[in-house]
Amino acid sequence: MKRTLCLASAIFISFAAGCEKNDVVIQTTSSSEPQTQSLNSFEKADYKLSFLTDQIENTTLSTSQRQKLLCIECPKTYQEEYMPAFLALQPADTSQEKLIQEMQFTLNYYQQRFDIKCT
Template sequence: MKNRILITVLMSVAICGCQKQQAESSAEPDSNIRAQFEQSDNQLSGYLDKLDSSTICMEERISILCNQYPEEYKNNYMPALLQLAPEEYTEKDLLRDLDNALNFYKLKANIQCS
């Protein structure tokens, strides 16, 4: 009986120790993903600030709407956000949000991407 209790306690300690170590090692990739997300979010905010400005030329507006913004969103922002909050967001929802944002600015500036 004492041997069973001792074995159970030792196994519990070993499992808890392994879980804590695993959680600590997974914290660094999470911080890297968070940094990627924040950097990408700042980049996208910069694009939106430019699109809201009346001083940028049409060529730059087209480049942002048709190339830069969708590339940054799909290649950096969306993957990081899906890793940080997979229970809150889906790829389908994020792509719909991207389309809504791009369509708003395209209609506002009368731009059609080829």
């Protein structure tokens, strides 16, 4: 359990480090409109995922609310907003399959932690 928590934390930290790295790369290259839009989309999606994660970890949240966030809202936000924005910023550095695997790893961690089954 402790190992899983450390691994999940490492994934989120790597995303955060990647975000900072993106800012530097984008600022040092030409500031075209598509890059700015991609960065703004990514920041919005990243904020939404952080907010959802905070809600999932909220100790006052009911099991049904946590299940809805974990099984519906997080995957939807990740796949429809976060992944496209992330891939627009770094299309050669990663793949959609890799991002889906990372999402599944994180969702599985929370499902085990809170004993939630997604159907």
